Amino acid sequence: MELLFDNLGNFDHNLFFYLNDFAKQNEFWTQVIHWFADYGIVLIIIGLIYLIVRGRINTLFAAVLACIFSAFISFILYLLWQRPRPFVTYAASVVQLAGHTTASSFPSAHTYLSFAIATTVILCGHKKLGVLMLIVALLIGISRIAAGLHYPSDVLGGVAIGIFSGTLAYWFMEHFENFWANNSAE
Numbered sequence: 001m002e003l004l005f006d007n008l009g010n011f012d013h014n015l016f017f018y019l020n021d022f023a024k025q026n027e028f029w030t031q032v033i034h035w036f037a038d039y040g041i042v043l044i045i046i047g048l049i050y051l052i053v054r055g056r057i058n059t060l061f062a063a064v065l066a067c068i069f070s071a072f073i074s075f076i077l078y079l080l081w082q083r084p085r086p087f088v089t090y091a092a093s094v095v096q097l098a099g100h101t102t103a104s105s106f107p108s109a110h111t112y113l114s115f116a117i118a119t120t121v122i123l124c125g126h127k128k129l130g131v132l133m134l135i136v137a138l139l140i141g142i143s144r145i146a147a148g149l150h151y152p153s154d155v156l157g158g159v160a161i162g163i164f165s166g167t168l169a170y171w172f173m174e175h176f177e178n179f180w181a182n183n184s185a186e
Contacts (some may be wrong), residue, residue: 008153015152016086016145023146036136036143037110043136044114047121047129058173059124066116066169070161074112076105077157087148107157108150111141115162116169123170137162 023033051059082104114137122130141155150158 012151012153016066019142019146019152020086020148023148033143033146036139037147037149040136040140040143041110041114044117044133044140047133047136048117051121052130053125056124056126059126062124062169062173063117063120063166065112065172066120066162066166068113069168070116070165071109073161073165074107074109076089077107077161081106083151083154085149086151105150106154108141108154108159109145111137111155111158112149112162112165116165117160117162119163119166120169124173131163141174145168 001153023029048060048063051057051063083106085103085105114133118130118133118137121133124130141150141158144150145155
């Protein structure tokens with residue numbers, strides 16, 4: 001079992017440095033990665049604004065609930081385990097391409113929020129917008145690694161938390177809507 005964890009740790013480390021080195025290759029990739037790492041979440045928020053304009057308020061509520069669930073799960077994990085960020089641990093060899101505090105690295109908040117919203121939007125029936133948000137969420141996660149802010153396992157943890165929270169929020173909203181429809185006064 002120890003060998004498995006060592007291999008996973010080495011994979012995490014190697015993939016992190018591969019993506020961080022790739023981000024430094026030329027100015028174009030540096031700027032793309034910097035933009036998605038810092039501002040990619042704006043595209044997700046624009047998708048939520050689109051849902052408001054289209055009158056899809058239930059989907060918006062479910063997405064907000066998913067964000068609350070994922071933030072709660074992340075807070076519990078933060079209390080249990082605080083992992084230093086890669087740009088702190090490897091300060092001499094990591095190029096940090098986006099600004100960030102030195103707070104705990106695990107899980108990636110940008111990633112879990114993006115995946116929570118995208119998952120909820122897909123489950124609520126907005127497939128095209130949800131898939132587009134899922135692609136943006138994936139780019140955000142990869143950019144957070146390449147920018148030197150997170151390890152790949154931080155992003156994978158964020159993906160898992162986001163998908164779980166989005167699914168839980170959808171399930172909760174569906175049951176609440178059914179309960180409300182069955183118990184409302186006519």
